[in-house]
Amino acid sequence: MGRSHAGRNCGDYGEVMGMENPSEPPGTALTPDEWRGKEIFFRNFHTKFTYSWDTGVAIGHFLEALKGGKIVGRSCSGCNRVLVPPRMFCELCFRPTDDWIDVLDTGVVNTFSISYVNNDASRREQPLFVAVINIDGASPGMGFLHLLGEVDAGQIHVGMKVRAKWKPAHERTGAITDISYFKPSEGL
Template sequence: MAKEFRTLLTEIKLPYELAYGATWTKFFEGMKEKKIYGTKCSRCGRILVPARTFCPRCFVDTDEWVEVSPQGTVLTWSYANYRYFGMPMDPPFISALIKLDGSDVGFLHIVAGFDLDDFEVVRQTVKTGMRVKAVWEDERKGHIMDIRHFEPL
């Protein structure tokens, strides 16, 4: 049996105030109105969701705003069934990359609206390529969780 040595229990708590800037402020104001905004790159033509100030590939400003559909196609998913300290979502939940209609990249959110505790139900229900739509919260605060989840169409 290895000798046990002392440990120090300690904690660091730090408050942060993160600036959204103009682009993300507009995106989250849109969420309050049940609108999902992307921005279009004038060079490569891709519509990026969430909206970006600039195209990460072309490095040009994306000044054209486009409202994309609240419906889309699941590109990939995973069933999260473990917990870490401070996890913002309660497991089990299904993370998914969703290509919203009218956009060109994957939008990360969750898929729900059925029995998540029964994994067999999950496996039967969730497929890559399945169609989903956003389910909005009644009271929206301009936050990513204004979309409660995406549910199967």
């Protein structure tokens, strides 16, 4: 704690064990003033790291397709799967994948979570729905993380059919957020 005398009133081990009031901890309590002031030494440090990741072939093409309002995957003729998001290699077969496949912009909620608070623990006016969507046309269990919208918390369920709500073409930038959210695609 940067303060050599912090334990000066502690006494020795025997005294501590024989304390009359065991609920009162040994030592000197820190006061708020000591904490906020300069008496306790801290070393603060802030930094900022900037990265610019190459998207590569697979994710580059995926993002380009999103900008065009489409979701694409890659097929593997080794295990006959369609991988979404796409990758240039199959992690199960360890071989290059074969072809680009257009999949649908609909899917099924695999799992979801609902949050009523923001990162700083403040209350949200509207709850946030996060879900993993299994995309139609991809192999079972293939899909990605996204948000749900135009739905009430009580209506969301595992297996719910959803459809992508795309941003208008002129707002799309080649990012996963070119899809605003997924919304229910049929009667609940």
